[in-house]
Amino acid sequence: MIISLDPRVNRAAIEADNNIEPLKDLDQWETYEVFHQKRRGDQHMHVGIVHAPNAEMALIFGKEQFGRRGLSVNIWVVKTSDVFTTEYDDSDIFETVPEKQYREAGGYKVMDKINKYKKGL
Amino acid sequence: MYGNAYIDPNDKAAMMLAGEDPQKLAEFEARIARGEKIEPKDWMPKEYRKQLIRMIEQHGHSEIIGALPEGTWITRAPGFRRKLALMAKVQDEVGHAQLLYSAAETLGKSREAMINDLITGKSKYSNVFNYPAYTWADACIIAWLIDAGAIINQVANAKGSYGPYCRALDRICTEESFHLKYGHDNVVTLATGTPKQRELVQAALTRWWPPIMHFFGPSDKISNHTEVLMRWKVKMATNDDMRQQFLNMYVPKIWDLGLTLPDPNLKKNDAGKWDYTEPDWEEFKRVINGGGPCNAERLAVRRNAEERGRWVREALNTAESKYIAPLA
Amino acid sequence: MNTEAIKELLYKMADDLLIIGHRNSEWTGLGPILEEDISFSSMAQDKIGQSQALYVLLHELGEQEPDTVAFTRNANQFHNAQLLELPNGEYDFSLIRHFLYDHADQLRFEALANSSYEPLAKVARKVKGELKYHVFHANTWVTKLGSANAESHARMQAALNHAWNYALGMFEHSTHEDILIAENIFIGEDSLQDKWLSNISAVLLKAGLSIPSSDTWNPVLGGRKGLHTEHLGPLVEEMSEVFRYDPTAEW
Numbered sequence: 001m002i003i004s005l006d007p008r009v010n011r012a013a014i015e016a017d018n019n020i021e022p023l024k025d026l027d028q029w030e031t032y033e034v035f036h037q038k039r040r041g042d043q044h045m046h047v048g049i050v051h052a053p054n055a056e057m058a059l060i061f062g063k064e065q066f067g068r069r070g071l072s073v074n075i076w077v078v079k080t081s082d083v084f085t086t087e088y089d090d091s092d093i094f095e096t097v098p099e100k101q102y103r104e105a106g107g108y109k110v111m112d113k114i115n116k117y118k119k120g121l
Numbered sequence: 122m123y124g125n126a127y128i129d130p131n132d133k134a135a136m137m138l139a140g141e142d143p144q145k146l147a148e149f150e151a152r153i154a155r156g157e158k159i160e161p162k163d164w165m166p167k168e169y170r171k172q173l174i175r176m177i178e179q180h181g182h183s184e185i186i187g188a189l190p191e192g193t194w195i196t197r198a199p200g201f202r203r204k205l206a207l208m209a210k211v212q213d214e215v216g217h218a219q220l221l222y223s224a225a226e227t228l229g230k231s232r233e234a235m236i237n238d239l240i241t242g243k244s245k246y247s248n249v250f251n252y253p254a255y256t257w258a259d260a261c262i263i264a265w266l267i268d269a270g271a272i273i274n275q276v277a278n279a280k281g282s283y284g285p286y287c288r289a290l291d292r293i294c295t296e297e298s299f300h301l302k303y304g305h306d307n308v309v310t311l312a313t314g315t316p317k318q319r320e321l322v323q324a325a326l327t328r329w330w331p332p333i334m335h336f337f338g339p340s341d342k343i344s345n346h347t348e349v350l351m352r353w354k355v356k357m358a359t360n361d362d363m364r365q366q367f368l369n370m371y372v373p374k375i376w377d378l379g380l381t382l383p384d385p386n387l388k389k390n391d392a393g394k395w396d397y398t399e400p401d402w403e404e405f406k407r408v409i410n411g412g413g414p415c416n417a418e419r420l421a422v423r424r425n426a427e428e429r430g431r432w433v434r435e436a437l438n439t440a441e442s443k444y445i446a447p448l449a
Numbered sequence: 450m451n452t453e454a455i456k457e458l459l460y461k462m463a464d465d466l467l468i469i470g471h472r473n474s475e476w477t478g479l480g481p482i483l484e485e486d487i488s489f490s491s492m493a494q495d496k497i498g499q500s501q502a503l504y505v506l507l508h509e510l511g512e513q514e515p516d517t518v519a520f521t522r523n524a525n526q527f528h529n530a531q532l533l534e535l536p537n538g539e540y541d542f543s544l545i546r547h548f549l550y551d552h553a554d555q556l557r558f559e560a561l562a563n564s565s566y567e568p569l570a571k572v573a574r575k576v577k578g579e580l581k582y583h584v585f586h587a588n589t590w591v592t593k594l595g596s597a598n599a600e601s602h603a604r605m606q607a608a609l610n611h612a613w614n615y616a617l618g619m620f621e622h623s624t625h626e627d628i629l630i631a632e633n634i635f636i637g638e639d640s641l642q643d644k645w646l647s648n649i650s651a652v653l654l655k656a657g658l659s660i661p662s663s664d665t666w667n668p669v670l671g672g673r674k675g676l677h678t679e680h681l682g683p684l685v686e687e688m689s690e691v692f693r694y695d696p697t698a699e700w
Contacts, residue, residue, distance in 0.1 A: 002418050005253055006193035007687055008475050009418070011536060014425045016417055020240070023233040023427065027434055028482060030442045031226075048289075049223050049447040050484050051232065053437035056589050061484035063582070064491045065216055081445045088163050188478030195474055196684075199691035199700035200516040201501045204474075205494055211477050212490040219483040257691045257700075310700065317695040422479070430481025433540050436594055436601035 031080045032058035034065075036072040044076055052077075137168035137349065153354055158284035161227035161449060172355050174228045175244075177286055181221035182239045182246035186419050187267075188214040190250055194260040206303050210264060213296045220292060224285040226446050240424045248405060249332045251413030258311055258318075258325035265304030266329065269371055270336045272297045273363050282354035285449055305374075312378040326375070327383045334384075334400040337364040368395040450632060454625030455566055456510055457528070458635060461673050462557065463503035464529035465619070467519055469550055470496030471684065472537055481540050488586060492547070495579040502572045509568070520688050524681040530672040532615035534681040541604040542611065544594065548587040548652075549616040553645050555580040560641065565633040588652050595656025606658055613661045617642075617668035 002014045029051045035044040047066045052058035058077040067075065086093070101107030138146070145164050152159065159165055188211050195211060198204035222232045238244035249267055254260045272294065279290035311322035338360040341347050350356040358366075368387075372395070375382060386398045408416070473493035480486030504515035512518055527534075533550065537543050558580055561573040594601045620642040629635040646660075653660060671677075691700060 002421050004193075004418055004422075005255060006189070007196055007683075008192070008479070009422055011475075012422075012425060012429075012479075014421050016421050018421055018424050018428070020424050020428045022237045022241075023431075025231070025233060026438055026442060026444055027431070028232045028236075029434065029438065030444050031223075031447045033448060046449065048220065048292075050219075051482065052484065053434075053439065053442070054593070057437075057484075057593070060488060060586050060589060064488040065219060065484060068212075068487070068491050080447055081443055083448060085448060088160050185478070185483070192478045194691075195477055196471065196687045197690045200520060201497065203700060205497055205501075208474050208477060208490060208494050208497070212487055212494075215478055215480075215483055215486045215490070219487065222483070257694075314700075315695050315698040318698050318700075321694075426479040426481075429479075429539060432600055432604065433481040433485075433594070436597035 029053045032062070032077040033080055033083060034058070034062040035076040035078075036062075036066055037074040038071060040073055044074070049080065050077070055079075137346065138166065141166050150352065153282045153352070158287060159282050160284045161446070166353075168349075169353055169355065170228050172350060173283055173286065174225055174230050176355065177221055177225040177228070177289075178230065178235050178238070179245050179247070181218045181225060181235065182244060183250065184214045184218035184221060185239075186246045186250045186423065188218075189419055189422060190252070190254040190415075191260050191263055193254045194257055197257065199257065203307070207260070207264075210300050210303060213300065217289075217293050217296070220289040221286075223447055224283075224289045227285045227449065229446060231444065231446075236427065240420060240427060242411065242420060245409060247336070248408050248413070249329075249336055250419060251408050251415045252329070252332050253415050255328070256321055256325060258308075258321040259329065261304060261307035261311060261322065262325045262329045263304070264300055265308045266333055266371060267336065268297055268300040268304055270333065270363075270367050272301060273366050273370075274337070277357040277363065280354070281357055288449070309378065312380055323380055326380055330383050331400060331404070334364070334397065335402075335405045337361075337367070339402050339405065365395055368397070450566060450634070451625065451628045452510055454623070454628045454632075455569075455634060456507060456512070457623050457625055458629060459503050459507050459510075459569070461528040461530075461623075463500045463507065463519075464527045465533050465550070465554070466496045466500035466503065468527070468529045468681070468684070469533040469546070470494070470500060471688065472533065472535075473543065473547065475537055476540075476543065489543075492579075492583050492586065495576075495583065499572075499576050499579070502575075503569075506568050506572065520692055522685070524677050524685045525675040527675065527677065527681060527685070528673050529681075530615070530619040530621065531669050531676075531678050531681075532612060532619060532672075534672075534678060534684060535612075535615065536680055538608075539604070541594070541601075541608040544587070544590050545605060545608040545612050546616075547583070548591045549612055549649065550619070551580065551583045551587050552649050552652075553616075553619050553641065555584050556641055556644050556648065560636045563633075564635060569634075591652060591658070592656045595653070595658045602657060605656070609653075609658055610661055614667050615669045617666060618670050618672055620645075621668065621670045621673045623673070 002009060002016055004010050030053075031049045032052050032055070033049055034047050036047050037044045050058050050061040050065055052061050055077060059075065062075050062077050063072070066072065146166060149159070149163075149165060149169075159169075191207065191214075192211050195204075195207055198207045222235055225235060226232060235244065239246070249263075254263060275290050275294050275297065279287050279294060281287055308322060311318040340361050341359045347356065347359075369389075372382065372387065384398050386396055388396055390396050407413070411417075470493045473489060473496065476486065477490045477493070478486065480489055500519065501515055504512075504518050507518065508515055532546060535542075535546070558573040558576055561569050562577070564570040564573065591605065595605045596602065620638040622638055623629060626637055630637045650660065
């Protein structure tokens, strides 16, 4: 029997050679991705994961693991297995040629024309 | 609360890169050199994955086992302020284990496998937690100085190359700053309190000094292996550098309180470095290998907790659930 | 306003919260899974924080400092219901106790939000969000485990049976019951118990768990008057251990 300085351990009456069966796959349940909103009006942001057996518990757990210091007003959870992602190997699909000024605000410079027009008046 | 990864010195550097695609390896190293992070599904050398899993997992184990020595005092913390703070602190350690295991999972090792390796003794955790917290003052010294050491390590590792580990550490470091303040406040209260309190805290400090000096591990053997791990930003500082940083930051604060440290050779030398008596590394090895005062208890308690919770976890498992590694 | 009646009400509430907070805190680091460990610890912290707020009200009514009152009394000076001092046992009992107590606690504070004793009404309004989470947590766990598999159902039912008469003891009458009701300080234990029965019955039905048949009901009374099981003494000893080491010190 373990004799401990911790009264909790003594109350549990634990054998020192308490070999146990290893945990089986999914013993710790599946994972949910957790998103939280810091303030009303903000986007929800990914903050991490929780292991949970169902969505309600994922919400209960997510609230405490990621919002216990009052930094959230709302959270979402979604099963990790339900999330579709692009591959980092394909991150070059986000690269694009720089000649796409037509869809940037900076691509439109009208002051030259206005000034020229004013001078001509 | 964690010192450093215990890296097996027998791993041969020459073996570690065998069979890796040279072009992919070059791209990987270039990415790290540019200061970019590696993300879970990126190509990575086998050795990088292996060392990170080992390090993050050990870190996670250290948090969950680290909850035990301080947990010893949860039912006895004196007064509302101390009791609430200690509960919140130990809770944070459990939260850190959750964050770290999650980060390690992204590298392909399940939480079940990590817990199994912990409870069978296959996987290590920080050696300091194999020492007992005899008195309330021991819990206070842990909260201040062990957490202080952990912060030095974690701040360094938060600048490492693996994205999920860095993100977990950023969050952990924010919480650790509360732990450090809490621990310091406790030690100051005892050291500036009644003669009995001073005596209590001095005795605890004297007991904890050798494990604290062990905390960052023995001097690194500067091998090719260590160099590669540092180039890959897996290991961010040498054990000796971290120990020096710790001594530099905390020895003056300890002396400020009029407390003494049980090492007559401890002093800052002319070069600005700290001299100290070489810690007993034989003792360190003996404890790591199971011979410490609390190794058996820590693992037995952990096994007991897993076993008592098993029916709860099994009951809620559903046939349709499936495990895939967390995304990030 | 009748100060004695208010003090008695505050003492039993504060002691309930302190003792269950203390018991629940024993799970910290030892819970069935990391995520639940964190959630359960948060609720234990809430409970102890709430008890502190009530000891502060008592102090304002002339009682000693909250730390002195909470950490240095003897077991027979505590007014908590015996349900709350029982050892944690396994997680089934801890969850059932949390469920039975938190439903009562939520309803009690809900009623007190309209109390004519404004300082207590203020505390009651402040803790509303915490209690809502506690009840949500308890309901979810009890519902899921009550109906998950044969073992979990049997364990939860056995825990409910074991806790039941102790739980009824939470509604032990105050000696000032009539005054509390007449002065609109509190709705009284009988009304509280009725509301509580109706709330928990709905959840237990969903969980597939049955309340023991009413002919076996036999409330365990005495806690409110300082009568306790053998488990409270050691708990209180532990709480004061460090204080006793040097009673002159500030910790």
